[in-house]
Amino acid sequence: MIRTYIRAFTASLFLGSWPVHIFLGFFDTEIYRRVGETALIPVFSNLWDNLIMHHVTIFVMSIMCLQVLIGCLLISRGKWVKIGLVSSILFCLIALLMGSGYQPPNLAARLLVNYLPFFLITVLQLPLLWGWDERTIFEMIQDRFFDRRLSYLKENHPDMKLFDADEEEMKDVMVGLMKKIGSAPWNVYAFKKTGILMVEANRKSYPEDDIREWDDAIEEYHRRVAEGDIPEI
Numbered sequence: 001m002i003r004t005y006i007r008a009f010t011a012s013l014f015l016g017s018w019p020v021h022i023f024l025g026f027f028d029t030e031i032y033r034r035v036g037e038t039a040l041i042p043v044f045s046n047l048w049d050n051l052i053m054h055h056v057t058i059f060v061m062s063i064m065c066l067q068v069l070i071g072c073l074l075i076s077r078g079k080w081v082k083i084g085l086v087s088s089i090l091f092c093l094i095a096l097l098m099g100s101g102y103q104p105p106n107l108a109a110r111l112l113v114n115y116l117p118f119f120l121i122t123v124l125q126l127p128l129l130w131g132w133d134e135r136t137i138f139e140m141i142q143d144r145f146f147d148r149r150l151s152y153l154k155e156n157h158p159d160m161k162l163f164d165a166d167e168e169e170m171k172d173v174m175v176g177l178m179k180k181i182g183s184a185p186w187n188v189y190a191f192k193k194t195g196i197l198m199v200e201a202n203r204k205s206y207p208e209d210d211i212r213e214w215d216d217a218i219e220e221y222h223r224r225v226a227e228g229d230i231p232e233i
Contacts, residue, residue, distance in 0.1 A: 007128065010124070010125060011070075011074035015067070018067060025064070034101030038099030072084075075136055078132070081133040082129070085125055092125075134218075140200055186221040
C-alpha cells in the first residue's frame with residue numbers, strides 16, 4: 001500500500017503544478033530567470049540564460065505538458081508506470097541540478113529550499129523501480145473503498161446469510177452486493193469469471209495462480225471495453 005501512496009503523491013505533484021506554469025509562463029516569465037542563478041553546474045546556468053530565457057514561454061509550456069504526461073503515466077498501470085517512474089526520476093535529477101531559483105540569505109537555507117525537496121522525491125521513487133504495478137491508482141482506490149465497505153457489512157450485519165445458498169446462488173448474491181457497495185465493474189467481472197474475491201488488502205494471501213487468473217480477467221475486461229465489447233455484469 002505504501003507503493004500506491006508514493007505513486008499517488010508523486011503523480012499529484014506533477015499533475016498539480018500545471019496551473020502555476022500557465023500563470024507564470026504568460027504573466028511573470030522573469031521569475032524563471034532566477035533558476036539559472038541556482039544551477040549547480042555553470043554550463044547549465046549559461047544554457048539557461050542564453051537559450052531558455054529567450055524562449056521561456058515555449059519552454060515553460062513544454063515543461064507543463066511533460067509534467068502532466070508524467071503524472072498520467074504514474075497513475076496508470078504496467079509498463080506505463082515504469083516509463084513514468086524513469087521519466088519522473090530523470091526530471092527530478094535535472095531539477096536538483098538546476099535548483100528552484102530561490103536565494104535565501106544563508107547557505108543552509110539555500111540547500112534546504114532549492115535542492116533537498118528534489119533529492120527526497122528522487123530517493124522516494126527509486127524503490128518503485130523494483131516491482132510491478134498491475135492496477136491504476138483509481139483501481140486501487142476503488143478496491144480499498146470496496147474492502148472497507150465489505151468490512152463494514154461484516155461487522156454491522158453479521159447475520160447476513162450469504163453462504164447458505166449453493167455456489168451459483170452465492171455468486172449471484174455476491175455480485176449484487178458488489179454492485180450495491182460500488183465495486184468497480186472490472187472487479188465484478190473478474191469475480192464472476194473466476195469466483196475469486198480479491199482486493200488489495202487480501203491480494204498477498206492468494207496463491208500466484210489465483211492472482212494471475214484474477215489479473216488476466218481484469219485485463220480481459222479492459223481489452224473488451226477498448227474493443228467496444230462492454231461485458232454485461
